[in-house]
Amino acid sequence: MPAVRSKTQPKKLWPKFEIDVSDPANDKIFDIHMFEKYLHDRIKVNGVAGKLGNTIIITKTADTTINVTSKIDFSKRYIKYLTKKFLKKNNLKDWIRVVSTDKKTYKLKYYNINQEQMAE
Numbered sequence: 001m002p003a004v005r006s007k008t009q010p011k012k013l014w015p016k017f018e019i020d021v022s023d024p025a026n027d028k029i030f031d032i033h034m035f036e037k038y039l040h041d042r043i044k045v046n047g048v049a050g051k052l053g054n055t056i057i058i059t060k061t062a063d064t065t066i067n068v069t070s071k072i073d074f075s076k077r078y079i080k081y082l083t084k085k086f087l088k089k090n091n092l093k094d095w096i097r098v099v100s101t102d103k104k105t106y107k108l109k110y111y112n113i114n115q116e117q118m119a120e
Contacts, residue, residue, distance in 0.1 A: 015070050017079055020107040022064035024096055030108070036060050038086050039068070043078075080106060 024030035039058050041050050052058070057069045068079060080098050083106065087093040094111075101107045 015074050015076075016104060017068045017070075017074075017076050018105045019066045019068070019079065019083060020064065020101070020105060021066065022107075023110060024092070024108055025064050030092065030096070032060060032063060032066065034090075035083075035086055036066055038089075039066070039079075039082060042082055042085075043068075045072070076100075076104070076106075083108070 021030055021032055021035065025032050036058060040052065043049065043052060043056055043058075045052055045055050055071045056074065057067075059067045059069075061067060068074075080100075083098050084093065087096055087098070087108075096108050097111055099107050099109050
């Protein structure tokens with residue numbers, strides 16, 4: 001007797017990514033509202049920028065983190081790319097870098113310039 005298969009598919013978990021901007025936001029050099037709007041305007045869905053619909057949800061939590069939840073396949077690397085473009089546009093790229101802290105999270109950190117100068 002063959003094995004009986006269930007007709008229901010397992011529930012697919014939506015990819016949820018987090019960007020922690022606490023360090024520069026607390027120092028008041030990074031505007032989290034502008035960054036959230038930048039993501040809304042720049043993320044492309046089916047080749048069209050700015051029309052997220054219900055497929056991608058961008059939320060701001062606790063004034064230091066931005067969560068990006070996607071109902072479609074979405075790359076974490078794409079979030080890093082857009083974050084770096086935002087930093088360059090606002091002339092912050094020389095002081096802030098984007099670092100992956102775990103599988104679902106990016107954190108904006110300052111370059112540690114003092115240690116580099118001491119090593120020379």
